[in-house]
Amino acid sequence: MSGPVGPLSRIPAAVKLAVLFGAGIGLYLITWWPALVGTLVVAVIAVLATREPLVRLTRPVTGLLIIIGAVVIMTGLTTGWPAARLSGLRLMTLCLVAYAISLSTRFAEFLAVVERLLAPTARIGLNPARISLALALTVRFIPDLRATYHGIREAQYARGLQNRPIATLVPLIIRTLQSADQIAEAIDARAYDTAHSTKESS
Amino acid sequence: MTTVHTADHGTDRGSSTRNTVLIATFAALIAAMGLVPPISIGIIPVPITLQTLGVMLAGALLGPVRGMLSALIVVVLSLCGLPILAGGRGGLGVLVGPTGGYLVGWIPGALVVGLIVTFWAIRRRNTVIRYVAVALAAMVGGILVIYAVGVPWTSVVTGLPLGTSALGSLVFVPGDVIKAVITALVAVTMHRSYRSLLG
Amino acid sequence: MLNVVQFWSGDLSGSARPVAGPVRLSGVSVVRDGRRVLRDIDLELNDDRTAIIGLNGSGKSTLVRLLNGLVRPTAGQVRIGDLLVGRDDRRIRRLVGFVFQHPENQIVMPVVADDLAFGCRNLGLPRAETEQRITTVLAELGLTDLAERESHTLSGGEKQLVALAAVLVMEPSLIVFDEPTTMLDLANRRRLQRVIDGLPQQAVLVTHDLELAAGYRRVIVLHDGRVAADGTPEQAIACYRDLCDRVFAR
Numbered sequence: 294m295s296g297p298v299g300p301l302s303r304i305p306a307a308v309k310l311a312v313l314f315g316a317g318i319g320l321y322l323i324t325w326w327p328a329l330v331g332t333l334v335v336a337v338i339a340v341l342a343t344r345e346p347l348v349r350l351t352r353p354v355t356g357l358l359i360i361i362g363a364v365v366i367m368t369g370l371t372t373g374w375p376a377a378r379l380s381g382l383r384l385m386t387l388c389l390v391a392y393a394i395s396l397s398t399r400f401a402e403f404l405a406v407v408e409r410l411l412a413p414t415a416r417i418g419l420n421p422a423r424i425s426l427a428l429a430l431t432v433r434f435i436p437d438l439r440a441t442y443h444g445i446r447e448a449q450y451a452r453g454l455q456n457r458p459i460a461t462l463v464p465l466i467i468r469t470l471q472s473a474d475q476i477a478e479a480i481d482a483r484a485y486d487t488a489h490s491t492k493e494s495s
Numbered sequence: 496m497t498t499v500h501t502a503d504h505g506t507d508r509g510s511s512t513r514n515t516v517l518i519a520t521f522a523a524l525i526a527a528m529g530l531v532p533p534i535s536i537g538i539i540p541v542p543i544t545l546q547t548l549g550v551m552l553a554g555a556l557l558g559p560v561r562g563m564l565s566a567l568i569v570v571v572l573s574l575c576g577l578p579i580l581a582g583g584r585g586g587l588g589v590l591v592g593p594t595g596g597y598l599v600g601w602i603p604g605a606l607v608v609g610l611i612v613t614f615w616a617i618r619r620r621n622t623v624i625r626y627v628a629v630a631l632a633a634m635v636g637g638i639l640v641i642y643a644v645g646v647p648w649t650s651v652v653t654g655l656p657l658g659t660s661a662l663g664s665l666v667f668v669p670g671d672v673i674k675a676v677i678t679a680l681v682a683v684t685m686h687r688s689y690r691s692l693l694g
Numbered sequence: 695m696l697n698v699v700q701f702w703s704g705d706l707s708g709s710a711r712p713v714a715g716p717v718r719l720s721g722v723s724v725v726r727d728g729r730r731v732l733r734d735i736d737l738e739l740n741d742d743r744t745a746i747i748g749l750n751g752s753g754k755s756t757l758v759r760l761l762n763g764l765v766r767p768t769a770g771q772v773r774i775g776d777l778l779v780g781r782d783d784r785r786i787r788r789l790v791g792f793v794f795q796h797p798e799n800q801i802v803m804p805v806v807a808d809d810l811a812f813g814c815r816n817l818g819l820p821r822a823e824t825e826q827r828i829t830t831v832l833a834e835l836g837l838t839d840l841a842e843r844e845s846h847t848l849s850g851g852e853k854q855l856v857a858l859a860a861v862l863v864m865e866p867s868l869i870v871f872d873e874p875t876t877m878l879d880l881a882n883r884r885r886l887q888r889v890i891d892g893l894p895q896q897a898v899l900v901t902h903d904l905e906l907a908a909g910y911r912r913v914i915v916l917h918d919g920r921v922a923a924d925g926t927p928e929q930a931i932a933c934y935r936d937l938c939d940r941v942f943a944r
Contacts, residue, residue, distance in 0.1 A: 391587035395576040403575035430519035436846035438527040475799035477513040482792035
């Protein structure tokens, strides 16, 4: 898997997030529809600039068109078609800008921004290091839990217990709790807890 | 002897590490529940997903603070572009889209489920009442609170009137009620065998 | 093959590796959930290789968890050199590394190299030294190709070697292994065994693998929370088989 390419990938993640935030507000200030067509064109160019293969773009963009199409029809029927046109253009622009940013930014970059945003929480007694550990742990264990889920489902099918959510969930949660205990133990054994307290616990 | 060594084994080590790990593994559990393909019903395209079940369970099993943090982690990671939402969605587009509020609503949703379960529902003596109480908690936090964020969000983003947006969301209520009932069945069973869970 | 010994006798950090000193358990009992898991244990572990065997529930895992404070004694004292478990856990965990049974639940970072860096960060090592240690340890264990791999894509055997690597980068002077080969196939078992044999550190190994235990100088048998035998592999394994027979006869 190679990282994002194209001109957008060289812009710092924080700047791109600020742009998205600004666009989220700015687009609602524009009420003249030809201007929104302009912003939409810019958004489309931004997505194309990520050099994501067109084949891979079709599925998410189709999904987006269906959702926004539904919104446009609803708005058109309830409030009128000029409003529907504005809202459709705005949504499409915003979603495409967001999509372009997601495509052009590494996951690790986003995490770094999140950690920087969290840094001031140390002052109100939270522990940013602990938060970033939790984020990393989640990413680490999603695939494992998926595998566990599949394993339990297979066992249920083998015993002819299709579609019994309780019979799947209870063992899944018990395994999650057992894993959590083992993971916590492994983390402590690698001197984690002690690294963040200055005093010996007794 | 093998496997399970829980933190309540006469040691007081690293309970904060254990909490961090519990929050993270439940966040991973919520994310893993996005596996089940979403079903879109009705005109308002909010897919039915098992993930809200995960959110209800996180609140009901871990309590308000840890449950909320689990939900928060899933929201943050999905906005960072990890394709962990139902149907492999993720990225900032979700947030600025019409259904963004239903995602953000998970955070206060898990908090409220956790609050009601911890301080009221799970303390009911009568078993039947306890099941009903936990199901109610899951409905208040997992339906009322999440919709209270999601419905106005859809209105603001799309310009649809609040009433239309609320009406559209009603199609998902039956599915979410079923999830609340499942939450109660699972949570009461789990709390019986893991007494120390909420503590 | 691996030349772990040569690597470890080299001086990486510029300072001598701390010595753990003798491990002493005196009058140790552990009670959990109202059950006495260990009863009045007196032990000294000084040999470079000690294996601990015993039936399920005999208290093996609890015993070794005492060695780095993951479990604290209900009564009695556990000392690592002059450090006391329960009081000096912070320093003890820097001296005592721990490799667990389940390979997947020890690797906590999404990418292998980051996982190795995790322990180094906990030690407060500077970045440059962390990277150097990671490169060296991965090379010594023949895992260099795995550095950028996502943790969940590793096989069970690879995971257990990565877990060991993550302990080795912290340069502990005593390593505890709690049934490290149980989840592995025969080939990976042999591979891990060979790596463990090549380590210069003092090692305490809990195992059900009698073949593995037979290669150790000292073997301890635990039964019902007590030391049932302590001596050469031949004596200990004979005692263990005898215990098994008696349990069966009941």
